[in-house]
Amino acid sequence: xxxIYQTPRYLVIGTGKKITLxxxxxxxxxxxxxxxxxxxxxxxxxxxSYGVNSTEKGDLSSESTVSRIRTEHFPLTLESxxxxxxxxxxxxxxxxxxxxxxxxxxxxxxxxx
Amino acid sequence: xxxxxxxxxxxxxxxGKNCTLQCNYTVSPFSNLRWYKQDTGRxxxxxxxxxxxxxxxxxxxxxxxxxxxxKQSSLHITASQLSDSASYICVVSDRGSTLGRLYFGRxxxxxxxx
Numbered sequence: 001x002x003x004i005y006q007t008p009r010y011l012v013i014g015t016g017k018k019i020t021l022x023x024x025x026x027x028x029x030x031x032x033x034x035x036x037x038x039x040x041x042x043x044x045x046x047x048x049s050y051g052v053n054s055t056e057k058g059d060l061s062s063e064s065t066v067s068r069i070r071t072e073h074f075p076l077t078l079e080s081x082x083x084x085x086x087x088x089x090x091x092x093x094x095x096x097x098x099x100x101x102x103x104x105x106x107x108x109x110x111x112x113x
Numbered sequence: 114x115x116x117x118x119x120x121x122x123x124x125x126x127x128x129g130k131n132c133t134l135q136c137n138y139t140v141s142p143f144s145n146l147r148w149y150k151q152d153t154g155r156x157x158x159x160x161x162x163x164x165x166x167x168x169x170x171x172x173x174x175x176x177x178x179x180x181x182x183x184k185q186s187s188l189h190i191t192a193s194q195l196s197d198s199a200s201y202i203c204v205v206s207d208r209g210s211t212l213g214r215l216y217f218g219r220x221x222x223x224x225x226x227x
Contacts, residue, residue, distance in 0.1 A: 006156075008185060011152070021184075033215065039153075039154075040200075040222070042121075042217060042218075042219040042220060043217050045215075047185075048214070073123050086188040088154070090157070092215070094206060094215060101145065102206065102215050103159070104149070104157045104158070105156050106155060106156045107155065107156045109154065
């Protein structure tokens, strides 16, 4: 159903490395979101964007940063990964004014060792 | 405060049985409500979506209902299968504002036993 893609699906990296998680959608949605989810737990919003050059921090404090230079692309960057960043990261996009709800990517499972 | 509450938190049923999951919300102004199924380690997959004027929506063995007056929704699963074991998440979208947001329930963890 969804035309929203996340890469990589799995990533294992060492502490202190800089990483960027990619998220792209081809539906022309203005709103995009990043969520963090620990196993068996609820999703927590860490960043969202309601259009190009507009980003906001979400409910859960995060050391990551995001950018929105193009409508279809919403990458998330960790400048210096730590073991506490180990989690699943989910990207979503939506166009509420079209009443279609949100579409999710498959997620990126990040492990920092 | 915009919130989405789901119940039960977890549920175990036997294969072939029916079950109903609940979602209550206070999100306003309301745009739409979606039920998602999330398998472990995967992204949520949409099952149904309903707008303000819709009362019921079916997708195979999944039937969702919406009462916009009482701000309640339910997801009914008929003739459960082992593959139905997953987390079911209710997500409500608000409408119109520049900072339009999604509001998530915590999910109901469903386990289907043979």
